[in-house]
Amino acid sequence: MVQMFIDTGLSTRLCDNTSFKQFCRLLEHRFKTPGSARVTSLMGARMETATEKLKDIVREARRLTLCVDGWSKRGLTAAFLGVSACFYHPPTGKAQHTLLNLHRLDHPHTGEVIARCIDLTLERWDISDDKVLLVVTDNGSNIVKAIRLLRDRQEQVGADFQARPELMDTEADDTETESSDTEAEENGLELENFLENDEECNKFQRMPCLAHTLQLALKDAMKHPGVESTILKARLLVHAVRKSSVANEQMVRRCGKTLIRDCSTRWNSTLHMINRLLETKGELNQVLEDLNMDTLLTSDWAKLENLLKLFEPFAVHTDQLQNDSQSLSHVVPCLLNLEAHLLSTTVVLKPVAQLLLRSLRDRFAGILNPDCCSFDATAAGACLVDPSVSFVLHSPELKSLQTAAETFV
Structure with a gap:
């Protein structure tokens, strides 16, 4: 019965319905239908077990990519922020994509608020900052700012550690607000900073959602x-x-x-x-x-x-x-x-x-044009090492892209 409520999303209050209790008795007269509170408690226990199992799976991943996106209900009555993770799971040899958290967002939807939601997600799932390879988002100015805040915080922590190791555990206090969640790309801005190349701090690098940019x-x-x-x-x-x-x-x-x-x-x-x-x-x-x-x-x-x-x-x-x-x-x-x-x-x-x-x-100059100042060869490198598609880089017109991919690999 608990599995039925998990699979269907039905309200557990159904257990308190007289007709449902009579139906259960018809199926098995010895069965006593549990109340909604009991079923909710059992579902919570299932959730805790599944969470611990998923934590073990995430822990076994070497690196992962976070995907962050927000949306609102019809009539703008509520807003939510979803945080999911994509990673390769070595024990099973398969790629995994799992939803980590679904946060309810209250106004204003500032960069600070979104950054805090990402922080809470990483904390709940015991994911260290070093494990985050990329963060894929849309091009909204507030979510772009959130990733920048996370990255700047890491840079500041590193600088403080070098200067004064005792400041390693202090948390930066940033009171700047951001109320705009408009799409920067809508205003004609190019796909700049596809990936910010910084060898000293490669944490929380943002990759714009490719389908969204398309x-x-x-x-x-x-x-x-x-x-x-x-x-x-x-x-x-x-x-x-x-x-x-x-x-x-x-x-x-x-x-x-x-x-x-x-x-x-x-x-x-x-x-x-x-x-x-x-x-x-x-x-x-x-x-x-x-x-x-x-x-x-x-x-x-x-x-x-x-x-x-x-x-x-x-x-x-x-x-x-x-x-x-x-x-x-x-x-x-x-x-x-x-x-x-x-x-x-x-x-x-x-x-x-x-x-x-x-x-x-x-x-998409940051992906296709090696002469672009914001070019990153990650996508080209991935294409080069994939035997099923690597042949596309062997065209004479793509010699510079192929060279960049080979250098990256």
Whole structure:
């Protein structure tokens, strides 16, 4: 019974329900249904056992990468910060990804607050700072600041230790506040400091989420006047149909599907909106005709088809990069494949493809361009030592990237 509540997430108050007790007695008349308090206590014991087991697994990892991300409930009624860990587990020979903590965040969501949540997570799971190889985050200014605070603290501790060893255990007091959680990348900033190369202090190095950065490049392309106007028309059409109960019922009756709204914070949602429009184009036009509603122009439908072909590979690679089964070695091949796709784009969307290509190269210069001041060869090195993808670096055009990877390895 305890396992049922763990697996389903049902409330333990079900145990106090008379009908549930009668049901249990029908299954086994000798069984006495425990109360909700007893089940909650047993679940807590299970949690403690599982936590200790997971601590042992984490302890056996040589290094690990923290993944930190925050989100809010609908209506902004509550905010949360998730901290997970990715690592290679030597005894089993498998890569592991586990959620360590889910923190409830109260306003303001400052860098100090986020840094404290990460500290509490490391403390609870007995993870030393030396064990943290990278911290993967989005590009919000508050979370970027949190990682900087953690790194600066380590640098200060090291400096104090060299000057006065007795200060080793003192904790720095930083009262600076940060209330902005806007996306720095939205303002057109390049992907700078992909990894900060500091041989003296390599703790808490931040790596921007690659899938998130890829979506920011897509947003740059969607700001092109021709693309923006076409997507706006599609969005208005979807809104008009979705707010009509009659149109929705007819769509479900004709094709069993409804139109999809896009969301600015949901990856690939605009692509899914376009795809559903094209997928149900015939039935949609029949419904619009029956209800005397306007549809898109033929030229607009053609533009949507071209945009789908242009953006679809980005959706595929976004899903690949955020998949737990993917390793760092696949980053460079994914980016190179997208570059090749954009370079082969037809004349119709050439200006949009060129804009997207520039954004892609600018945002990922720290990975693909050895001449960039913020270049780090970690991803290229991972690609080089992976036999399944290392061949992509053997192209003459990538000689400098291959050399950088070989030097790194």
